[in-house]
Amino acid sequence: MKRPTTICALTENRPGVLARIAGLFSRRAYNLLSVTAEQTATPELYCITLVVMENDAGVEQVCKQLWKLIDVEQVVTLSPRPAVERQLVLVKVKAPNGQRARVREEAAVFHANTLHVGAETMTLELAGDPAQINDFLKALEPFGVLEVVRSGKISLLRSDATTFEPRRHGERLVKL
Amino acid sequence: MTSARKLKDAPPAAAENNNGVRQMLSGADMVIRSLAREGVDLIFGYPGGAIMPVYDALLNHSITHILTRHEQGAAHMADGYARASGRVGVCMATSGPGATNLVTGLATAYMDSVPIVAITGQVSSALIGTDGFQEADAFGLSFPITKHSYFVSRTENIPAVMKEAFYIARTGRPGPVLIDIPKDVQQRTALYEPPEAPVVLPGHFIAGKARDEEIETILGEIYRARRPLLYVGGGAITSGASEVLRRFVERTKIPVTTTLMGLGALPRYHPQSLGMLGMHGAVHANRAVTDADFLLALGARFDDRVTGRKDRFARNARIVHVDIDPAEIGKNVVVHVGVQADARCVLEQIMERLETGRLRDYGPWHARIEAWRAKQPLQALAKGVKGSRDNISPRYIVEEIGRLAGEEAVIVTDVGQHQMWAAQYYPVTRPRGFLTSGGLGTMGYGFPAAIGAKFACPDRTVVLIGGDGGFQMNIQELTTAVSNKIHVVIALFDNQALGMVRQWQNLFHDQRYSSVDLKDNPDFVKVAEAFGGRGRDVHDPEEVTPALEQALAARGGPFLLRFRLHNDENVFPIVPAGAGLDEAIGGGE
Ligand SMILES: Cc1cc2nc3c(=O)[nH]c(=O)nc-3n(C[C@H](O)[C@H](O)[C@H](O)COP(=O)(O)OP(=O)(O)OC[C@H]3O[C@@H](n4cnc5c(N)ncnc54)[C@H](O)[C@@H]3O)c2cc1C
Ligand SMILES: Cc1ncc(C[n+]2csc(CCOP(=O)(O)OP(=O)(O)O)c2C)c(N)n1
Numbered sequence: 001m002k003r004p005t006t007i008c009a010l011t012e013n014r015p016g017v018l019a020r021i022a023g024l025f026s027r028r029a030y031n032l033l034s035v036t037a038e039q040t041a042t043p044e045l046y047c048i049t050l051v052v053m054e055n056d057a058g059v060e061q062v063c064k065q066l067w068k069l070i071d072v073e074q075v076v077t078l079s080p081r082p083a084v085e086r087q088l089v090l091v092k093v094k095a096p097n098g099q100r101a102r103v104r105e106e107a108a109v110f111h112a113n114t115l116h117v118g119a120e121t122m123t124l125e126l127a128g129d130p131a132q133i134n135d136f137l138k139a140l141e142p143f144g145v146l147e148v149v150r151s152g153k154i155s156l157l158r159s160d161a162t163t164f165e166p167r168r169h170g171e172r173l174v175k176l
Numbered sequence: 177m178t179s180a181r182k183l184k185d186a187p188p189a190a191a192e193n194n195n196g197v198r199q200m201l202s203g204a205d206m207v208i209r210s211l212a213r214e215g216v217d218l219i220f221g222y223p224g225g226a227i228m229p230v231y232d233a234l235l236n237h238s239i240t241h242i243l244t245r246h247e248q249g250a251a252h253m254a255d256g257y258a259r260a261s262g263r264v265g266v267c268m269a270t271s272g273p274g275a276t277n278l279v280t281g282l283a284t285a286y287m288d289s290v291p292i293v294a295i296t297g298q299v300s301s302a303l304i305g306t307d308g309f310q311e312a313d314a315f316g317l318s319f320p321i322t323k324h325s326y327f328v329s330r331t332e333n334i335p336a337v338m339k340e341a342f343y344i345a346r347t348g349r350p351g352p353v354l355i356d357i358p359k360d361v362q363q364r365t366a367l368y369e370p371p372e373a374p375v376v377l378p379g380h381f382i383a384g385k386a387r388d389e390e391i392e393t394i395l396g397e398i399y400r401a402r403r404p405l406l407y408v409g410g411g412a413i414t415s416g417a418s419e420v421l422r423r424f425v426e427r428t429k430i431p432v433t434t435t436l437m438g439l440g441a442l443p444r445y446h447p448q449s450l451g452m453l454g455m456h457g458a459v460h461a462n463r464a465v466t467d468a469d470f471l472l473a474l475g476a477r478f479d480d481r482v483t484g485r486k487d488r489f490a491r492n493a494r495i496v497h498v499d500i501d502p503a504e505i506g507k508n509v510v511v512h513v514g515v516q517a518d519a520r521c522v523l524e525q526i527m528e529r530l531e532t533g534r535l536r537d538y539g540p541w542h543a544r545i546e547a548w549r550a551k552q553p554l555q556a557l558a559k560g561v562k563g564s565r566d567n568i569s570p571r572y573i574v575e576e577i578g579r580l581a582g583e584e585a586v587i588v589t590d591v592g593q594h595q596m597w598a599a600q601y602y603p604v605t606r607p608r609g610f611l612t613s614g615g616l617g618t619m620g621y622g623f624p625a626a627i628g629a630k631f632a633c634p635d636r637t638v639v640l641i642g643g644d645g646g647f648q649m650n651i652q653e654l655t656t657a658v659s660n661k662i663h664v665v666i667a668l669f670d671n672q673a674l675g676m677v678r679q680w681q682n683l684f685h686d687q688r689y690s691s692v693d694l695k696d697n698p699d700f701v702k703v704a705e706a707f708g709g710r711g712r713d714v715h716d717p718e719e720v721t722p723a724l725e726q727a728l729a730a731r732g733g734p735f736l737l738r739f740r741l742h743n744d745e746n747v748f749p750i751v752p753a754g755a756g757l758d759e760a761i762g763g764g765e
Contacts, residue, residue: 010379015327016315023319057506064503070324070344073379 004033005059006083006155009048009066010040010074010164017071021048024069030054030062036152045073047164049154074164082158085129088151090115091137094144095122103143110136121146201368203331203361204229207295208237209368210338216266218242218257218631220250222277224270226310227297229362242631242660245652247274249624251281252650254292256628259611260586260636262416264291264345265628271297272310275317275356280618282352283321287615288437289410291350293341294322300360301329314356323351329358331366343375348382349501350414383500386517391525393513394472394496398526399534401470401494403541404430407453410437410614411475411499413607417441417520421474424523427530429538431545433461435476436614440604450545454482455751456596460548462749462757465490467544473497475519478508479615488756498522562717567742570594570669573720574601577639577667580724585637586611586629590622590646593675596747598641620649626664627657637665637728644670644697654707657734664734665727666704671741672697679746683761684753704736711736 011017018037025032031053040047052062059077067075095103095117103122107114112126126136130153137148157163201209207230211219220242223231234241244250247269254265269278275296285292299308318325324344326337334357341353386394398404412421412434418441425432425448432442433453442449450461465471471493476482478497483489486509495511497504498519505514515522563569574597581587583605589595589612604610611629613621626640647668657664669675678692701711710730714723714737727735748762 012378015329016319016325019316020319027320057510061503061507067379068501068503070377070380 002031002053002055002058003079004051004053005077005079006085006153007050007052007059007063007066008076008078008155008163009050009072011046011048011069012071012073013039013044013046014071017046017069018048020069020071021050021066024065028061028065030058034152036154038154047154049152051153076163078155078157078163083155084158085153085155086127087130087133087153088125088127089133089136090123090125090149091140091145092121092123092147093140094120094146096120099143103140106139106143110139112136198370199368200365202229202233202363202365203328203334203357204233204363205236206331206334206366206368207338207357207362208233208239210335211239211266212237213370214264214338214342216264219266219268220244220253220257220628221268222247222250222270222274224274224297224310226271226299226359227268227274227295227362229359230268230295230297230357241268242656244624245655246650247277248281248620249627249650249653249656251278251292251294252284252618252621252624253628253631253653253656254294255281255285255290255621256588256611256625257632258285258290258292258628259288259625260608260629261632262608263632264293264342266293266295268295269297270310271299271314272312274310275312275314278354279317279321280616280620282318282354284613284616284618284621285352286321286323288613289350289414290352291345292352293338293345294352294354296354296356297362298327298356298358301358302360304358314354318354318356321352322354323349325354325356327356328361331361331364332369334361335368336371339371340375340377344377348380349411383516384518385521386498386515386525390513390515390517391522391529394498394515394522394526395529397470397494397496397513398428398430398472399536402536402538403468404428404470404472404538405464405468405493406430406432407435407465407471407473407476408432408438408441409435409474409476412438412441412519413475415475415500415518415520416607417474417523418607420520420523420527422446424527424530427527427532428535429542430472431464431542433457433464435479435482436599436612438476439599439602439610440607443605444603450549452599453757454479455484456600456747456749457482457751457757458549458600459552459749459760460545462751462760463548464545466492466756466758468493471495473499473511474522475499477504480508483509483757484751484759485754485756488758562720563742565716566740568714568717568720568739570597570739570741570745571601572717573667573669573739574598574641575603576720576724577641578603580721580728581637581639581665585609585639586626586633588612588622588626588629588638588640590640590642591617591619591676592643592646593671593679593745593747594641594643594669596676597669600747602641619643619646621646623647623650623664623666624653624656626666627653627660627662630662630664631660638663639665639667639728641667641669643675644668644672644694644700645674647700651703654704654709654734658708661732662734663731665724665730666734666736667724667727668700668736668738669741670697670700670738671743671745673743675743675745676747678743682744682746683750700736700738704734709734709736711738714739
């Protein structure tokens with residue numbers, strides 16, 4: 001059964017890494033829901049978080065193909081394990097004078113931040129897991145949502161263990 | 177060519193005398209110096225504006241450059257060189273059209289896991305991204321068709337990049353690597369530091385031996401099997417497993433079928449060899465796959481031309497898959513045991529522990545296979561059937577080449593019907609003795625690859641088995657062969673048709689022939705002669721032997737034999753697309 005799965009790839013910060021990964025997904029027709037790429041604490045390493053919609057065999061193939069890329073150091077599948085997950089949303093809602101207070105109240109319920117207040121609109125920010133964000137957007141709908149941007153999801157293991165293992169090499173990484 | 181030969185006599189440049197010493201060098205010199213450090217003495221290429229500094233630097237070094245007549249020819253020659261020798265082939269081209277002309281050659285090498293390093297010039301850094309003259313994103317173009325690629329932005333990085341590129345190309349599952357270098361990076365000078373440190377690629381694991389428990393598991397499967405079968409692919413050849421494979425097979429008496437890419441891993445007429453499986457495989461080999469209760473796949477990737485309908489493939493067997501690339505394990509077919517390891521290592525480990533006393537009796541299994549073999553058509557068709565005037569039997573020609581060319585010969589094919597006849601009938605005896613474009617099926621591959629193979633193995637006979645269609649795709653390389661006195665026997669199977677496509681139209685499109693007629697072929701013998709080579713027209717079956725003898729004995733340049741075939745000849749057996757391996761047509765039963 002296909003379901004969303006979060007995969008984290010630790011990659012070298014070399015030209016073309018992201019393009020190679022994107023190319024892999026289109027070439028092999030894997031279903032990609034979201035991508036986020038950012039530097040890690042080690043500047044020459046990037047963490048690329050991918051959410052894919054695949055069955056177990058598909059997820060295994062994605063991981064192996066990612067790992068095959070020379071610039072990819074480690075590949076970790078998070079989804080079956082408990083993980084903290086965050087996504088950022090920015091949303092612009094209609095907030096004319098009479099409505100502003102009620103928008104503020106709704107934002108407070110979700111602990112969203114107000115980033116900008118204009119004459120007719122308010123722009124809010126919320127970081128949360130994807131379900132929370134969906135609830136938030138639903139709650140705002142009655143006011144009139146003008147624009148929404150969401151970032152890709154980022155994620156870490158919900159435990160004392162680190163997601164990636166300390167830098168290493170020469171080890172068999174994909175377990176069969 | 178003359179210039180290439182002259183280079184050999186040039187005095188070694190100063191840079192070479194103090195190899196290893198830190199000094200200022202241009203990027204172009206670093207490229208050449210790095211090639212020399214990798215042991216490269218021959219490269220194939222074609223110059224142009226953006227790669228001129230490297231061509232200039234070549235003049236100071238003893239590396240031989242073979243000027244091809246098309247960059248695609250250069251890529252395929254590097255490929256043929258690599259497949260025949262097991263070393264990394266090198267090709268070079270300029271930016272833009274030079275780089276795009278390499279694409280087909282790189283994709284061909286990638287699909288068949290062939291180690292190549294391709295060097296392309298790029299427009300100067302300042303022009304990149306401006307749609308400059310002859311700018312094409314060679315780096316970006318390379319992503320889906322190379323194992324890895326580099327864009328070199330700093331001169332001082334060249335030595336390390338080159339070292340890494342060769343390492344990546346030849347280790348693990350081999351493959352092509354592209355290095356794109358802007359012209360100004362080639363021109364600039366920098367401190368040259370010989371890269372002495374070993375290549376470190378974190379996260380890059382190259383499998384060798386299997387774990388002991390994995391070997392025990394495989395042995396357990398072997399001991400349990402009553403109808404075992406080895407399915408051997410190109411990985412066995414890459415890993416140099418032939419010798420231990422032969423010992424293993426002779427000790428266990430387990431029958432072996434190989435893929436197109438695995439031909440030569442075990443000699444064709446070894447008693448345990450069933451020949452090729454798959455779409456055009458032998459009936460008894462495909463039957464054995466279907467009936468086996470245990471299949472050991474060694475360095476093979478379950479290609480759809482091999483499996484046919486996947487749910488019918490080896491449906492009675494437990495499958496163990498040994499592959500150096502974990503991504504191949506479970507990719508196409510669900511296997512019971514996957515082992516990420518080198519094929520030769522695994523066979524050696526098995527041989528260390530194998531207790532022959534625990535093997536079952538394979539007598540009934542052998543008898544069953546022999547019964548299929550006795551009924552199968554491959555030999556029956558070939559035996560004594562020579563054909564008639566302008567309708568020479570292609571099978572007969574292949575068998576005659578096999579008889580006359582000798583065990584040491586390298587056979588190279590192009591793509592099409594002739595390729596399959598060669599695969600079915602040629603008595604390949606050794607690894608790297610049969611070179612063909614399997615994964616991409618690139619028409620035009622054969623002739624330049626044969627030239628590359630001859631450069632790699634000047635003392636071996638090299639025979640191209642080609643079609644009239646594909647030969648015309650890189651016919652310009654006749655010049656390269658002539659000017660370098662490359663003796664390749666070109667056995668042209670001229671059926672005046674795009675035979676393989678015509679066959680499909682014949683069998684699966686109600687004989688509606690669409691754009692497959694090549695009646696307007698040129699006079700290939702005259703063409704060969706115009707290029708400075710030799711040739712002979714062969715109309716009659718009786719002429720096949722003397723013509724081959726003449727061509728094989730000739731020296732000093734290409735010799736083309738134009739064999740006249742009828743366009744109605746089809747390749748059998750054939751498993752129609754989407755059918756199971758046991759549903760071949762033309763199986764003679
Ligand atoms: C017209 C046409 C018809 C064809 N018909 C057939 C046919 O009937 N039958 C057929 O077999 N093919 C046929 N082919 C070829 C087919 O398309 C594939 O190219 C071929 O089957 C693949 O061979 P392979 O599985 O040996 O893999 P290769 O492409 O040779 O791949 C090698 C495998 O070995 C692994 N490997 C590499 N090095 C090692 C190592 N050191 N240790 C362990 N593993 C390693 C690699 O990871 C890979 O999985 C045809 C092609 C054409 C063009
Ligand atoms: C570059 C390329 N274009 C098209 C094809 C499709 N194709 C496969 S076999 C074939 C016919 C080959 O004809 P020929 O070279 O005469 O060989 P024959 O099959 O007649 O032996 C074609 C067109 C291909 N494999 N490669």
